[in-house]
Amino acid sequence: MRERLPEYLKRPIIDTENTRTVRKILKTNCLNTVCENARCPNKNECYTKHTATFLIMGSVCTRNCRYCNISCNKPEPLDLQEPKHIARAVKDLGLKYAVITSVTRDDLADGGAKHFADCIQQIRKICPQTKIEILTPDFKNNKTSLDIIIDSHPDVFNHNIETVKEVFKTARPQGNYEQSLQVLKYIKDNSDIQTKSGLMIGLGENFEQIKVTLENLKSVGCDILTIGQYIQPSKEHLPVSKYYTPDEYEYLKDIARKIGFTNFQIGPLVRSSYNASQLISG
Numbered sequence: 001m002r003e004r005l006p007e008y009l010k011r012p013i014i015d016t017e018n019t020r021t022v023r024k025i026l027k028t029n030c031l032n033t034v035c036e037n038a039r040c041p042n043k044n045e046c047y048t049k050h051t052a053t054f055l056i057m058g059s060v061c062t063r064n065c066r067y068c069n070i071s072c073n074k075p076e077p078l079d080l081q082e083p084k085h086i087a088r089a090v091k092d093l094g095l096k097y098a099v100i101t102s103v104t105r106d107d108l109a110d111g112g113a114k115h116f117a118d119c120i121q122q123i124r125k126i127c128p129q130t131k132i133e134i135l136t137p138d139f140k141n142n143k144t145s146l147d148i149i150i151d152s153h154p155d156v157f158n159h160n161i162e163t164v165k166e167v168f169k170t171a172r173p174q175g176n177y178e179q180s181l182q183v184l185k186y187i188k189d190n191s192d193i194q195t196k197s198g199l200m201i202g203l204g205e206n207f208e209q210i211k212v213t214l215e216n217l218k219s220v221g222c223d224i225l226t227i228g229q230y231i232q233p234s235k236e237h238l239p240v241s242k243y244y245t246p247d248e249y250e251y252l253k254d255i256a257r258k259i260g261f262t263n264f265q266i267g268p269l270v271r272s273s274y275n276a277s278q279l280i281s282g
Helices: 019-029 042-046 082-093 113-126 142-152 165-171 177-189 207-220 246-259
Strands: 051-055 095-103 131-137 157-159 194-202 224-229 263-266
Touching: 051 082, 051 113, 051 131, 051 165, 082 113, 095 113, 095 207, 113 142, 142 177, 165 207, 165 246, 177 194, 177 207, 194 207, 207 224, 207 246
Parallel strands: 051 095, 095 131, 131 157, 157 194, 194 224, 224 263
Antiparallel strands: none
């Protein structure tokens, strides 16, 4: 039996003119969002603020991470019109800060890097003042793919470490902890793009392991950090090992500060793109 969700992790259902407008714009442009596909608890709050996190390259993933609600299956061919649809939605929503993420596409030679770049180009074409954050897979640490991302120059490059090294292979069997760190390091070493990463807690880690993970992220120049509670999407996914208390999140903030992070969001319902515009420098 799954443990009951603490009250501080519950969010009310919100249905307003704004949330309906956002859903209509997304539907009109045939777009997926991580808000819907990953069952984000902040979805209605973000929709109320007239924003959403776009999910590109389809709604199925080539990897089967054991915490994620996005299904693993054979992906569809890329929709080459999607970058234009994304840009149109950014304009229709009036976004000053757009966040784009994707499923992992190991079936593509470049992992989808060019598709990310095309989305950035199309947004800049019709919304030149909009800042852009991308949350990407690891691209198998393919330098050609990472160079495509660097050349497209998003304002923020986000790649989530997701969990501590000791839990990594259980949670992300097709990923690699050191490889994820190297992806962040390559972007930082070869560009002036701000880098960002985040992890979920409640997967079996301890405070010392979290501290080491934050030190690892800082060592590769990570600028922005997010930490939030893992919530089990279904009984088929990894169980929650621990619900961290609000006081424990305050303790984690102290750890992050001591390690040297100044731009971070740490809290029970924090997710990678939650209030993302508030964390960018400059």
